[in-house]
Amino acid sequence: MIILGITDTVCQDNAAAVLVDGELVAMVEEERLNRIKHAPRMVPQKAIQWCLDQAKCKLEDVDVVAIGFDHPNTVLLDNLCTKVKRLLKGQPNLRNAREEYAYWKRHRYYLAQLDPYLKARDKVMFVRHHLAHAASSFFLSPFEEANIVSLDGSGGQDAGLVGVGRGTEIEVVQHVPRETSWGELYERFTGALGFKPHSDEGKVMGLAAYGDPEGKVFDFIHMSNGTEFPHYDREGFLKALKEVKPREKGKSPIDGYHEHIAARLQHSLERVVGRMTEVLHRRTGYTDLCMAGGTALNCSMNGKLLTLPHVKRIFVQPAAADCGTALGAAVYAHVRLTGERPKTRFKHLYWGPQFSDDEIEPVLRQAKVPYRKVERIGAEAAKLLVENKIVGWFQGRMEVGPRALGARSIVANPTDPRMKDAVNNNVKFREPWRPFAPSILAEHMEEYFGTKHPSPFMILAFQAREEVKPKIPAALHVDGTGRPQSVERETNPRYWELIDEFRKLTGVPVVLNTSFNVAGQPIVCTPKDALGTFYICGLDALAIGDFIVEKGTKSA
Numbered sequence: 242m243i244i245l246g247i248t249d250t251v252c253q254d255n256a257a258a259v260l261v262d263g264e265l266v267a268m269v270e271e272e273r274l275n276r277i278k279h280a281p282r283m284v285p286q287k288a289i290q291w292c293l294d295q296a297k298c299k300l301e302d303v304d305v306v307a308i309g310f311d312h313p314n315t316v317l318l319d320n321l322c323t324k325v326k327r328l329l330k331g332q333p334n335l336r337n338a339r340e341e342y343a344y345w346k347r348h349r350y351y352l353a354q355l356d357p358y359l360k361a362r363d364k365v366m367f368v369r370h371h372l373a374h375a376a377s378s379f380f381l382s383p384f385e386e387a388n389i390v391s392l393d394g395s396g397g398q399d400a401g402l403v404g405v406g407r408g409t410e411i412e413v414v415q416h417v418p419r420e421t422s423w424g425e426l427y428e429r430f431t432g433a434l435g436f437k438p439h440s441d442e443g444k445v446m447g448l449a450a451y452g453d454p455e456g457k458v459f460d461f462i463h464m465s466n467g468t469e470f471p472h473y474d475r476e477g478f479l480k481a482l483k484e485v486k487p488r489e490k491g492k493s494p495i496d497g498y499h500e501h502i503a504a505r506l507q508h509s510l511e512r513v514v515g516r517m518t519e520v521l522h523r524r525t526g527y528t529d530l531c532m533a534g535g536t537a538l539n540c541s542m543n544g545k546l547l548t549l550p551h552v553k554r555i556f557v558q559p560a561a562a563d564c565g566t567a568l569g570a571a572v573y574a575h576v577r578l579t580g581e582r583p584k585t586r587f588k589h590l591y592w593g594p595q596f597s598d599d600e601i602e603p604v605l606r607q608a609k610v611p612y613r614k615v616e617r618i619g620a621e622a623a624k625l626l627v628e629n630k631i632v633g634w635f636q637g638r639m640e641v642g643p644r645a646l647g648a649r650s651i652v653a654n655p656t657d658p659r660m661k662d663a664v665n666n667n668v669k670f671r672e673p674w675r676p677f678a679p680s681i682l683a684e685h686m687e688e689y690f691g692t693k694h695p696s697p698f699m700i701l702a703f704q705a706r707e708e709v710k711p712k713i714p715a716a717l718h719v720d721g722t723g724r725p726q727s728v729e730r731e732t733n734p735r736y737w738e739l740i741d742e743f744r745k746l747t748g749v750p751v752v753l754n755t756s757f758n759v760a761g762q763p764i765v766c767t768p769k770d771a772l773g774t775f776y777i778c779g780l781d782a783l784a785i786g787d788f789i790v791e792k793g794t795k796s797a
Contacts, residue, residue: 242578243296245303246571247285248563249310249370253439255280256564256641257288258592259296260571265585267295268592268641270564272763276770279440285567291594307366307574309373309566311398366577368570371402372411374533377569378558379406380576381587387529387556388521390514392417392536393563394424394439401534403470403517405525409576414521421472423513424536429478430506434499435488439535445503446541447675450720452497452504459509464516468523471513510536511545522551530555533569537561537700538643540724544702547694559590559698560642589732590646590698593639596768601786604768612790619738622784625791626654627746630781631668633757635771636735640764644699645756646726647680647736649764649771651780655679655716655753664715664755667779671760676724679716680754682740683727689713689751690725699726699754716753726754739784 246258258268271280274287293300368376374391385408392401401417401424417423428438431445458464461477488499518530530552532543537557547555558565572583598614605612615621618636625632634650645651651668653660655677665673678699679689687693690703702724705717717723730737744750757771758764759778765771768785775783775790783790 242304242575243298243302244305244307244571244574245289245292245300246307246309246567246569246574247289248567249308250282250284251310252563252566253279253281254562254564255283255285255288256560256567257285257292258568258571259292260575260583260585261296263575263579263581263584265568265583265592267292268560268568269594269639270641270763273593273639273766276763278761278763304364305366305571305574305578306364307368307570309368309370309563309570311367311369366570366574368566368573369398370566371399371416371534372413373566373569373573374558374561375402375404375406375411375531375569376573376576377560377565378531378533378537378556379411380409380572380582381558381568381585382406382529382531382556383586384529384531384554384556386525386527387531388518388525388527389531389533390517390521390537391532391534392423392514393534394428395419395422400424401536403521405521405527406531409580409582414524415470417470420475423510424534426473426478427506427510427536427539429482430485430502433482433485433487434502442535443538444672444675446507446539447718448500449503449507449541450676450718450722451674452500452502454501454504454508457505457508458512459505462509462513464512465520467516467519470520471516507539507541510539511542514542515546515549518546518549518552528553531558532556533558533561533565535562540700540702541722543700544722544724547701554694555701556587557698557700559587559644559700561700562643564642588697588729590640590642591638591648591733592641593648594766595638596786598786598788601768601788604772605785605788605790608772610772610790611793612788614787615789616787617738617742618784618787618789619735620742621789622652622739622782623742623746625782625784625789626652626743626752629654629657629660630791631660631664631779633765633771633775633780633783633785634736634739635757635765635768635783635785637733639766642698643756644678644726645754645764646697646699647728647733647739647754649757649766650680650736651755651757652680652739653677653715653753655713655751656747656749658714660715660753663779664753669755669759670778674719676718677716677753677755678726679713679723679751680726680728680736680740682737682744682750683729685750686725686727690723696725696727697729697732699724701725712749713751713753716751
């Protein structure tokens with residue numbers, strides 16, 4: 242059975258995925274192929290075609306086209322009915338009603354652009370947005386039973402879901418209404434702080450570590466008594482937004498005022514989601530937790546959740562934003578049609594395009610760049626890192642999701658504290674407070690971060706042990722935390738070799754890792770993308786396939 246999963250075009254991060262007989266064969270975001278950041282509200286045409294090519298099939302061979310969004314007519318009707326009920330209750334909000342209608346009218350317009358892929362209507366399955374998110378996490382997790390939380394800005398009828406997964410079933414305990422969207426709350430404060438909503442939330446998360454929340458959540462948030470899920474007063478939320486003093490555009494570093502608001506925002510989100518998991522635990526007794534939705538990309542929150550007494554293990558679907566609903570829709574369709582969970586478990590994220598040396602070398606020649614071929618790319622790159630060279634690392638199949646995991650990465654020496662500013666200022670062109678991540682040999686996780694919990698996706702934040710903090714200052718945040726990627730040899734042997742060779746030279750089994758892109762651009766996908774980025778920023782070297790490119794050197 243071939244199942245093609247796609248995002249709805251109203252989504253902000255469009256993507257496609259394909260399952261063949263329960264095995265994930267391919268997945269890629271449209272932005273990686275069309276080079277438009279997030280590819281918002283675009284038909285994932287290139288992603289669909291690439292996935293079909295990887296499955297060696299044509300569109301007519303597909304058995305099911307699963308869309309990670311509600312059927313537009315149903316959603317439009319439901320939401321308009323909700324608005325009418327409010328009007329009848331004497332709570333007129335005509336502006337919101339008009340905005341709601343316009344939103345779903347656009348949705349139907351965007352959906353019409355998918356018509357070429359939906360000709361066989363009997364093959365199409367619409368999957369409620371947050372059910373797709375939940376399916377992408379629970380059904381691909383190692384857990385047979387788990388609590389589930391999915392949150393984002395808004396997805397179809399809802400802005401989230403809290404539920405329970407058991408075997409091949411997901412029980413929805415409660416849908417989170419769009420009027421009290423926790424993802425929207427974080428997005429709107431991101432905008433109020435002078436950043437770009439639905440893009441710069443990670444900046445705010447990083448900024449929060451510099452502020453003090455004073456142990457308080459926002460006054461408009463109602464935490465409940467532990468038996469109900471938290472909610473907030475929308476009028477109070479909007480009032481608080483208006484009270485935020487605007488940040489001067491481009492001002493850096495930000496003053497303490499904005500840092501404290503970011504800290505209060507982050508603390509509030511952590512407390513709210515922590516309470517959600519507590520309520521679920523009281524209902525089920527389960528200590529395993531699955532997370533999805535864009536809010537699940539908040540690695541600081543995820544790390545705090547893992548410290549709670551009722552959370553023993555956590556699985557965060559690493560492509561957790563809207564792109565993950567393509568995967569989730571396909572997975573949900575497979576479970577419904579076969580009664581079985583997919584064969585694939587998310588042990589890695591390397592489901593995107595790859596390029597052989599035979600494909601890479603002609604690009605290097607055509608570009609007339611100096612390069613040399615080496616026998617052991619990991620060992621050569623490690624030597625460059627020891628020399629404090631900043632290296633673009635382009636190897637194997639591309640990662641899915643927003644975090645580079647050793648396929649399309651920029652790597653540097655974590656032992657030199659100057660590397661943080663060097664990479665931020667000269668390579669990434671981004672704010673100086675932005676942290677980087679440590680990629681660490683999995684066998685050294687407990688030694689450096691005091692945990693044996695798997696962290697292969699750079700989506701959980703942990704406190705580094707005091708004795709190792711001086712060893713990797715460039716890869717830790719100002720509060721001593723890191724969002725490590727534990728690298729397994731069998732999962733990514735080339736990246737593991739790079740880190741291990743660096744360990745042999747320095748005694749440190751860690752490299753600084755960040756995504757191979759500059760601010761405002763998607764992560765590089767092709768050799769041409771890699772070369773283009775290499776030559777417009779302060780990278781010193783490029784390790785691409787078995788080739789090393791260095792600026793200012795001659796071909797060998």
